[in-house]
Amino acid sequence: MSVDIAVIGAGFAGIGTAIKLRRKGIRDFAILERDSAIGGTWRDNTYPGAACDIPSRLYSYGFAPNPDWSHTYSGSAEILRYIETITREHGVMSHIRFGHNVTGMVFDEAAGEWEIAVAGRPALRARAVVLASGPLANASWPDIPGLDTFTGHKIHSARWDHDYDFTGKRVAVIGTGASAVQIVPELVEKAAAVKVFQRTPGWVLPRVNRQTSALVREIYRRVPGAQELARAAWFYGHESVALGVVWNTPLTRVVELVGKAQLRRQVADPWLRRQLTPDFRAGCKRLLMTDDFYPALQRANCKLVTWPIARIAPHGIRTAEGVEHLADCLVFATGFEVGKAGTPFPVLGRGGRSLGDEWARGAYAYRSVAVSGYPNLFLTFGPNSGPGHNSALIYMEAQIDYLVRAIGIILDRDLRTLEVRRDRQDRYNAGLQRRLAATTWNSGCRSWYLTADGFNATMYPGFAGQYTHQLRAVRLDDYAAMPRRARTA
Numbered sequence: 001m002s003v004d005i006a007v008i009g010a011g012f013a014g015i016g017t018a019i020k021l022r023r024k025g026i027r028d029f030a031i032l033e034r035d036s037a038i039g040g041t042w043r044d045n046t047y048p049g050a051a052c053d054i055p056s057r058l059y060s061y062g063f064a065p066n067p068d069w070s071h072t073y074s075g076s077a078e079i080l081r082y083i084e085t086i087t088r089e090h091g092v093m094s095h096i097r098f099g100h101n102v103t104g105m106v107f108d109e110a111a112g113e114w115e116i117a118v119a120g121r122p123a124l125r126a127r128a129v130v131l132a133s134g135p136l137a138n139a140s141w142p143d144i145p146g147l148d149t150f151t152g153h154k155i156h157s158a159r160w161d162h163d164y165d166f167t168g169k170r171v172a173v174i175g176t177g178a179s180a181v182q183i184v185p186e187l188v189e190k191a192a193a194v195k196v197f198q199r200t201p202g203w204v205l206p207r208v209n210r211q212t213s214a215l216v217r218e219i220y221r222r223v224p225g226a227q228e229l230a231r232a233a234w235f236y237g238h239e240s241v242a243l244g245v246v247w248n249t250p251l252t253r254v255v256e257l258v259g260k261a262q263l264r265r266q267v268a269d270p271w272l273r274r275q276l277t278p279d280f281r282a283g284c285k286r287l288l289m290t291d292d293f294y295p296a297l298q299r300a301n302c303k304l305v306t307w308p309i310a311r312i313a314p315h316g317i318r319t320a321e322g323v324e325h326l327a328d329c330l331v332f333a334t335g336f337e338v339g340k341a342g343t344p345f346p347v348l349g350r351g352g353r354s355l356g357d358e359w360a361r362g363a364y365a366y367r368s369v370a371v372s373g374y375p376n377l378f379l380t381f382g383p384n385s386g387p388g389h390n391s392a393l394i395y396m397e398a399q400i401d402y403l404v405r406a407i408g409i410i411l412d413r414d415l416r417t418l419e420v421r422r423d424r425q426d427r428y429n430a431g432l433q434r435r436l437a438a439t440t441w442n443s444g445c446r447s448w449y450l451t452a453d454g455f456n457a458t459m460y461p462g463f464a465g466q467y468t469h470q471l472r473a474v475r476l477d478d479y480a481a482m483p484r485r486a487r488t489a
């Protein structure tokens, strides 16, 4: 079986890619999705309180504005509905092959095709592949001793168990990242007791969510340009935030002042305030946007535990000072496996070289979308494309436009291979790493942005506008292009 293009993953990026391929008149493509439904992150992250902390007008595609967002920041169900709607409206559904779990890819140099292995199914061949499987797709269970000995219920934030009834239960939440700060305010409403195990306090900033009034929705629907204007306002607002969170400059202190003011305003107890005060520069780890987390921690049925976890016991969690915290349910808001195996499955390029091996100490790519040695392969949300201050969708749409243009070049010119030149890739990454050294992410905290060796393969050190600008055109002199006919000549 073969197609011109294989897209791996039917989340936001895969669906966006498919829409843009169709708009370009490309029809011979398949989206391989391991699950039985679309939506990726927004299908999987359905924990109570799950929402996006980027405004919906920015956290959506520019080509598919939605006048009906119910709030400034939408919940996960509404975002999933948006993805389903654009998938249907743009005729993408028929391209999706559900239950197709890709287990590996090998580049066949003679044919100029990727051979894609799919669990329990025949392999698929494709002239070009778009890897849209997402960096935060696999839940991370922490390596805490005794994890398997717990006799109660265990839930990970990214795979919520909606059948479990928290009413009257004692719950222990491990983690205080972006997922936990959304979960805890919901859990305290139902559970008898909630203990929140914090290893590192994060910077918490106000979110201020508002319902969109009927009048505003009507304006967005009827007034030409209104949605674009609102999106532009949010975009430049977030771009200005970059000055305080991307680089480690005096402006970072402004963000820290806002965080400290929120802490002072919402937490009266000086002891608790001290426990919640971060000891690293704002932005070094992901900023936590919430108005509800601190109030939830101060509810009578909630307690913050700051002693390190020593082990998980059959009936709860034992902390370093020897106390056992009994729990009926452990909630793991412990994040995702990021770059642990290099790539989500083995990817073998020219001469059998392995992308996983090359990326073992930290991933790199050319402008985050292409990798030398792996022709006709394009990445969404690839190395160093994390924003930190703006919407991931802005970055994603720029990547998609770029890679669809590159794929168009492969098809229109009937190329066997289009491969980024190594020297261009190296020059790009040398510049990136130089700039990254001056950012807040490299200022000394531990985060999933960095590898164990402190290599930043995750974030883009600049404004969103700079990132999208560099992807506005495919510069052919950055690539080696080999026509198909050269094989037989």
Ligand code: N01
Pocket (backbone or CB within 6 Å): 051, 052, 053, 054, 136, 142, 143, 144, 157, 174, 175, 176, 177, 178, 179, 180, 197, 198, 199, 200, 286, 309, 333, 334, 335, 336, 446, 448
């Ligand atoms: O995961 P995280 P997340 N013992 O890795 C703690 C996106 N997202 O799911 O900080 C004790 O950030 C860990 O502690 P520490 C967003 O990109 C977006 O919350 O490492 N604790 C931390 O507190 C985000 O960055 C939205 O010391 C342990 C927590 O678990 C990404 O997803 C909403 C531990 C993990 O935090 C991941 O966020 C939610 C251990 N052994 C998520 N291991 C939006 O709104 C880990 N921890 C867009």
